[in-house]
Amino acid sequence: MASPFIFLIFFFIFRVHHAILDPNDFLALQSIRKSLHDVPGSNFFSSWDFTSDPCTFSGVFCHADRVVALNLGDPRAGSPGLTGKLDPALSKLSALAELTVVPGRIYGHLPPSLSALTNLRFLGISRNFISGDIPAGLGNLRSLRTLDLSYNQLSGTIPPAIGNLPELVNVVLCHNRLTGSVPRFSSQTLTRLDLKHNTLSGSIEPDSLPPSLHYLSLSWNWFTGPVDRLLSRLNQLNYLDLSLNRFTGSIPAQLFTYPLTNLQLERNQFSGPVQPVNDVSIQTVDLSYNRFSGEISPMLANVQYLYLNNNGFSGQVPASFVDRLLAASIEILYLQHNYLTGIAISPTAEIPVSSSLCVQYNCMVPPVQTGCPVRSGTQKIRPAEECNQWRG
Secondary structure: OOOHHHHHHHHHHHHHHHOOOOHHHHHHHHHHHHHEEEOOOOOHHHHOOOOOOHHHOOOEEEEOOEEEEEEEOOHHHOOOOEEEEOOHHHHHOOOOOEEEEOOOEEEEEOOHHHHHOOOOOEEEEOOOEEEEOOOHHHHHOOOOOEEEOOOOEEEEOOOHHHHOOOOOOEEEOOOOEEEEOOOOOOOOOOOEEEOOOOEEEEOOOOOOOOOOOOEEEOOOOEEEEEOHHHHHHOOOOOEEEOOOOEEEEOOOHHHHHOOOOEEEOOOOEEEEOOOOOOOOOOOEEEOOOOEEEEEOOHHHOOOOEEEOOOOEEEEEEOHHHHHHHHOOOOOEEEOOOOEEEEEOOOOOOOOOOOOEEEOOOEOOOOOOOOOOOHHHOOOOEOOHHHHHHHHO
């Protein structure tokens, strides 16, 4: 049995040891621990023993006597995820600069009290089951640079106050149930905006997004109206996905001069000609299922994956496309369901196995038999009356 003297020494050391952490932070961590639990197979909270220094807990990072970062379910601690609810006591960690929650089974609403974390620069709570509205009070987080609430069940609108945050760099709200319009984002440092897979609607105002954007995804929503004036301003884009909306109008020719690697505009109601001003070096261009018309520009021949199917393109396929295809430089060339009248390729030409060509259902007899996607249908040639009406 330990002597009373040894016990007193241990008790003294214990008290001094715990005095390191601010009492408010200590109590906040206790509340957070009570509201969350390890999912089966997780051992994240195994180190959260409040008889020891909380700054040694998994996912807890301190500076001096304050918690400055909290990574709940930190994968480095072997956690596959947590369950439970986020406790409002999170707001008591007033020095917190980073708050992340790994994918798991956390449910309930985002605590409105998060708005008190005015030092927060990174807020990432993705791939859980968070529901309800995005608290408008997050607009108080003036130092916030990254907001990632993706892959949850959030509903309601995007608070306009979030768009006014001056330091935003990344906003990722994809795969939720958000409605309403896109607020105006005033941050001139915003480089990534990902809102795909929601039920957002309305038009996008030309000045609502800053020209600093490098990544923009608005796909799988209900947006309408033209975007030509908006896109004319976003000349730093390297990824653009506006697919599966109801956008209308033309696209600006200078869009093809941007440093894009992916341009995905499929399944909208865009119309008019597609006329790049110089050779296009974008890896993937998908303009399928729109209302584009006119002749296919030879400037698109350098695109590796090109989807122009299900539009109103007419005339001859440029010879440069055939050359690139036979050289295996074009891996996908989908031209089906247009009004094209010819393609200069020999019936005996051997298309490389790494390349795919589909030209069926145009105003010509396909000169070569190629494998087309199943959804292209079985008809090889567009009916003559449709071709005559189009020329009309």
